[in-house]
Amino acid sequence: MKTKLWEKESVVTPHWLLEFTAGNDKILDLELAEFDVLGSMAHVEMLAKVGLITLDEHPLLKNELQVILSKIKNNEFVIEEGVEDVHSQVEILLTRKLGDVGKKIHTARSRNDQVLTDIKLYTVNELKKTVSLINDLFKLLIGKSEEYKNVLIPGYTHLQAAMPSSFGLWFGAFAESLCDDMEMVNAAYNIANKNPLGSGAGYGGSLPIDRDVTTELLNFDGMNYNVVYAQMTRGKTEKATTIALATVAATLSKLAMDICLYNSQNFGFVSFPDSLTTGSSIMPHKKNPDVFELVRAKCNRLQALPNELTLLLNNLPSGYHRDFQLTKEILFPAFKEMHACIKATIKMLEQIQINKNAINDEKYKFIFSVEAVNQLVLGGMSFRDAYQKVGAEITNNEFEFNETLKHTHQGSIHNLCNDEIKKRFEKLREKN
Numbered sequence: 001m002k003t004k005l006w007e008k009e010s011v012v013t014p015h016w017l018l019e020f021t022a023g024n025d026k027i028l029d030l031e032l033a034e035f036d037v038l039g040s041m042a043h044v045e046m047l048a049k050v051g052l053i054t055l056d057e058h059p060l061l062k063n064e065l066q067v068i069l070s071k072i073k074n075n076e077f078v079i080e081e082g083v084e085d086v087h088s089q090v091e092i093l094l095t096r097k098l099g100d101v102g103k104k105i106h107t108a109r110s111r112n113d114q115v116l117t118d119i120k121l122y123t124v125n126e127l128k129k130t131v132s133l134i135n136d137l138f139k140l141l142i143g144k145s146e147e148y149k150n151v152l153i154p155g156y157t158h159l160q161a162a163m164p165s166s167f168g169l170w171f172g173a174f175a176e177s178l179c180d181d182m183e184m185v186n187a188a189y190n191i192a193n194k195n196p197l198g199s200g201a202g203y204g205g206s207l208p209i210d211r212d213v214t215t216e217l218l219n220f221d222g223m224n225y226n227v228v229y230a231q232m233t234r235g236k237t238e239k240a241t242t243i244a245l246a247t248v249a250a251t252l253s254k255l256a257m258d259i260c261l262y263n264s265q266n267f268g269f270v271s272f273p274d275s276l277t278t279g280s281s282i283m284p285h286k287k288n289p290d291v292f293e294l295v296r297a298k299c300n301r302l303q304a305l306p307n308e309l310t311l312l313l314n315n316l317p318s319g320y321h322r323d324f325q326l327t328k329e330i331l332f333p334a335f336k337e338m339h340a341c342i343k344a345t346i347k348m349l350e351q352i353q354i355n356k357n358a359i360n361d362e363k364y365k366f367i368f369s370v371e372a373v374n375q376l377v378l379g380g381m382s383f384r385d386a387y388q389k390v391g392a393e394i395t396n397n398e399f400e401f402n403e404t405l406k407h408t409h410q411g412s413i414h415n416l417c418n419d420e421i422k423k424r425f426e427k428l429r430e431k432n
Contacts, residue, residue, distance in 0.1 A: 018084070021322065026079045028328045029086035033077055035121035036086050037069045039114065039197060040105055042217035047107055050208050057101050064097050065090075087114050108209045110201040112320050116234055119328070121218065123192040123241055126335040127185060131429060133342040134185070134248065138178045138425055140349055142418055145172035152359040152406070153269055154367055161367050164406075167354055170258070176421045177251040181244075182428040188244035192237050195220035202231030202319055231320055235313040238327040242305040245338050249299035252341055256296035259352075263289045271353045291348050295341045302341075305334055365401040366394055 029036075041062065048058035068090060071077045079089045094102030149168030154161050195218060198204075198211040204227040215223045224230035262269035277287040308330055312323060358364075369390050376386035393399040 022084050023325065024329055025085050025325065026083075028332055029079060030077070031332050032115075032118040032122055033072045033086050033090075034069065035118045035125070036090055036114070037065055037072060038121065039117040039214075039218065040090060041065050041069075042214045043109060043197065044105065045217055046210055046213040047104070049213055050210050052107050052207060052209075053101075053104050057104065060098055060101055061094065061105060064094055064102070068093055086118075087111055108198070108200075108205060108207040112201045112231060112234075113196050113199045116196040116199070116230065117218070119234070119331075120192050120194065120196065120220075120237060123237060123331070124189065127189045127192065127241065127244075130245070130248070130335070130338060130342075131182070131185060131189075133339055133346075134178055134182065135425075135429055137342055137346055137349075138175050140346055141171050141175035141178070142422060144349065144352075145169075145175060145418055148354055151354060151356050154359060154364045161364055163370055164359065164367050172418055172421065174251060174255050175418075175425075177254075178248070179421060179425050179428060181248045181251055182425065184244040184247040186428060186431050188237075188241045190221070191233075191240045193221045194233070195223040196230035196233060199224065199227035199230035202228055228318055232318055234320070234324045235309065235316075235327055238331045239306055239309045239313070241331060242302075242309060242334055245334055246303040246306055248338065249302035249341070252345055253296050253299035253303070255345065256292040256299065259292045259348075260289050260296065263292075267358075269355050269358045271355070272348065273351055273353070276348060276351060291344050295344055298337050298341050302334060302337060305330055359406075366399065368401055368406060369394060369399065372399070 044053070044058065044061045044065065047053045048055065053061065068077065077089075079086060080092075083089045083092060091102065091105055094105055096102070145168045147168075148171065149166060151167045152164050153167050153170060155163045155165035195211065195215040197214045197218070198209050211223055224233055259270060261267055263271060272287075272289070274287060276291065278290045279286050279288070309327065312326055312330070316323060372390050373383070373386045376389065377383050381389070390399065
């Protein structure tokens with residue numbers, strides 16, 4: 001029996017060509033196995049409803065697909081030697097068990113819309129996992145924001161000590177950043193959550209199918225109506241998804257960079273238990289933030305993926321092209337990397353240690369100069385004159401810090417608005 005869905009009986013395809021064209025598909029396709037079977041189960045239901053398979057054939061296919069699905073969930077499913085991809089393997093198993101009935105699984109379907117459906121189901125599932133992890137990180141950041149809202153920290157601009165801030169504002173800033181990131185994740189989710197099944201190779205077909213049936217059974221929000229456009233979503237879905245992941249990655253990368261700085265002796269704002277840092281082979285005093293350095297690096301690499309997909313897909317005409325196969329090599333590892341980075345960030349932040357006295361270092365006394373200006377303005381002086389007066393005091397080393405400035409500022413900057421941020425995030429999470 002031929003193991004390639006497209007291979008003709010009279011043609012012998014050379015082994016080297018099969019190896020080159022299959023690439024990493026046999027490995028990557030295991031990620032799609034469950035979704036391939038779920039798509040086939042919905043397809044079988046539709047075929048039975050419109051009369052393209054008989055009432056006797058329907059339960060046979062349905063039951064055997066359930067057997068294959070159970071094997072997948074029990075990690076017993078493999079793509080056999082010589083079999084090109086997961087779609088071929090499933091059809092081979094059905095035909096091996098059911099004979100000619102198994103061959104009917106491909107009625108009114110192309111491998112093009114089959115893999116499109118698999119990838120969209122996979123992407124929707126992985127985006128839901130991503131949202132769950134973002135939710136966990138968001139809750140942790142908001143919690144830390146409330147816990148440390150009264151602990152001052154020097155704020156920096158141009159890497160120069162600028163104005164007083166707080167750990168509460170710092171943690172909360174990244175929580176709100178995740179809100180914007182969720183907007184992008186939701187957009188990717190909405191693009192992915194459309195049913196392409198029934199579009200065939202991108203040009204439909206004359207068999208009497210009912211695409212509403214598979215759309216409902218597979219829990220898609222809607223469908224790609226135009227069959228040509230359905231095929232055009234291959235690559236577009238992946239790119240939209242990597243853009244969303246890149247947005248989340250940018251937030252994590254900035255957070256990681258902050259922590260690498262704040263953990264250094266020059267800043268000393270935060271630290272971690274020795275068990276969460278690494279040492280040096282020759283310097284016994286080192287406590288390196290390797291986890292956050294790797295989060296930074298991995299997230300920077302994730303931000304390059306939309307561009308990589310652009311270079312892969314740019315200027316391709318409509319219709320299917322084998323170039324699309326390589327999108328899996330970009331998308332699938334991206335989810336794993338993203339999820340690992342979020343999990344690592346959560347585990348580290350759960351044990352972050354805050355230096356509550358960082359603001360008291362002598363080198364930060366001038367960051368309260370803005371508060372001194374404001375106090376003069378409140379006393380009736382124009383802002384420009386107050387600015388010049390305090391500036392001259394700093395230049396002449398006459399500026400005097402006092403606790404009143406500190407406490408006045410501490411009481412004025414902590415309108416965290418965390419309740420509003422939480423409301424916004426919850427609305428975004430509910431949309432997914």
